[in-house]
Amino acid sequence: MSFRFLRPNAQSVWENKEILSRFSRYKAILDQKKLARYLISKTIKCGFTPEDSIETLENLVHAKSQHLNQLLEERIEVLQQRKNQEENFITLVSKIAMKYLESCIFCERRCGANRAEGEKGLCLVPSGSYVSSAFLHYGEESVLVPSGTIFFQGCNFTCIFCQNYDISQEWKGRRDISDVSQYVSANQLAELADTLSKKGALNINYVGGDPIPNIHTIIANLEFQTANITQLWNSNFYLTDEALSLIIDLIDFWLPDFKYGNNDCAKKYSGIENYYEVLTRNLKRIHDEGSGEIIIRHLVMPNHVECCSKPILDFVAKEIPKSVVNIMGQYRPVYHACNYEEINRRPSSEEMQQVQNYADKLGILWRPVS
Ligand code: SF4
Structure with missing residues (x-):
């Protein structure tokens, strides 16, 4: 593989002992010394019938999740001897995801739309999934590049400053999703990922828009993927607890946005309720029960250091200390941001410095990925 186009610190970042320690499993998958979680999950037999209730299936996930987590400790040579099962952990969670699609509860909007029968919820994403582009991304965090990034059309947020507004917002209500992006079945998504x-991708990076409305297709695609490669969830992270339960054991690396340190700002700029409770609940869960290999993306916004940046960093330091934070200065007032005077500029260098100093004061690791 050629590293010609990598960010300058993409290789030297692994000389940082703290990064190596916090992302040790990801590094071991890169070095082919560990198996990606989804490959292990294919070997776990999960017998269920079409008549099983959703509660029965959810209980089965809980029980099999414990088995999967035990297997994570096994040596790769032992795991490679295990046979794939026809009814396995992925087919089990896939079955539940399709049931949730009949009254959609993938995100905390909880629209209840029967997407399987053609209804649409607030995100307007239909039952199928649509991809606007997929390519090797060299602009992601140093440990991740080149990242095999797959951009899904559509989003469950309505951020007025969205930097990807063309694929997340602008088509809504004006054009059909198939006019602006390509339908992908689970099988086709897996082909994209394998390609x-x-x-040379170091990971498969599900993003958008947002991957959440497409969680059923993403889970199903894992049945067809074959490469030993990290599965990465790059999202606004406004999933329900039920939806997170489906993927928490399958995702190796987490890349959540954490934008707002309070609910008022989230409501004002992204149109969502209970943002802070949902985000902190989900982040705590992936930190304590999931892989724990997390880069939090925090976009510093002008005039939002005290109300957003500092509370977020306080939470990270206290509740999810293994996380690394990307303190992002890329905010710029696009889309409808010009209608909001307080965010109608880029963050100043003083604001960026204030946030970075505060992260240092709390002992947060941010430099190697920012
Ligand atoms: S993913 Fe879309 S349809 Fe489902 S609950 Fe969220 S906004 Fe509603």
């Missing part, structure tokens, strides 16, 4: 892997 990116062969081209």
Whole structure:
């Protein structure tokens, strides 16, 4: 693989002992010394019938999740001897995801739309999934590049400053999703992922818009993928607890946005309720029960250091200390942001410095990925 186009610190970042320690499993997958979680999950037999209730299936996930987490400790040579099962952990969670699609509860909007029968919820994403682009991304965090990034059309947020507004917001209500992006079945998504892997991707990076409305397709695609490659969830992280339960054991690396340190700002700029409770609940869960290999993306916004940046960093330091934070200065007033005077500029260098100093004061690791 050629590293010609990598960010300058993409290789030297692994000389940082703290990064190596916090992302040790990801590094071991890169070095082919560990298996990606989804490959292990295919070997776990999960017998269920079409008549089983959703509660029965959810209980089965809980029980099999414990088995999967035990297997994570096994040596790769032992795991490679295990046979794939026809009814396995992925087919089990996939079955539940399709049931949730009949009254959609993938995100905390909890629209209840029967997407399986053609209804649409607030995100307007239909039952199928649509991809606007997929390519090797060299602009992600140093440990991740080149990243096999797959951009899904559509989003469950309505951020007035969205930097990807063309794929998340602008088509809504004006054009059909198939006019602006390409339908992908689970099988086709896996082919995309395998192609990116062969081209040298270090991970498969599900993003958008947001991957949450497409969680059923993403889970199902894992039945068809074959490469030993990290599965990465790059999202606004406004999932329900039920939806997170489906993927928490399958995702190796987490890349959540954490934008707002309070609910008022979230409501004002992204149109969502209970943001802070939902985000902190989900982040705590992936930190304590999931892989715990997390880069939090915090976009510093002008005039939001005290109300957003500092409370977020306080939470990270206290509740999810293994996380690394990307303190992002890329905010710029696009889309409808010009209608909000307080955010109609880029963050100043003083604001960026204030946030970075505060992270240092709390002992947060941010430099190697920012
Ligand atoms: S993913 Fe879309 S349809 Fe489902 S609950 Fe969220 S906004 Fe509603």
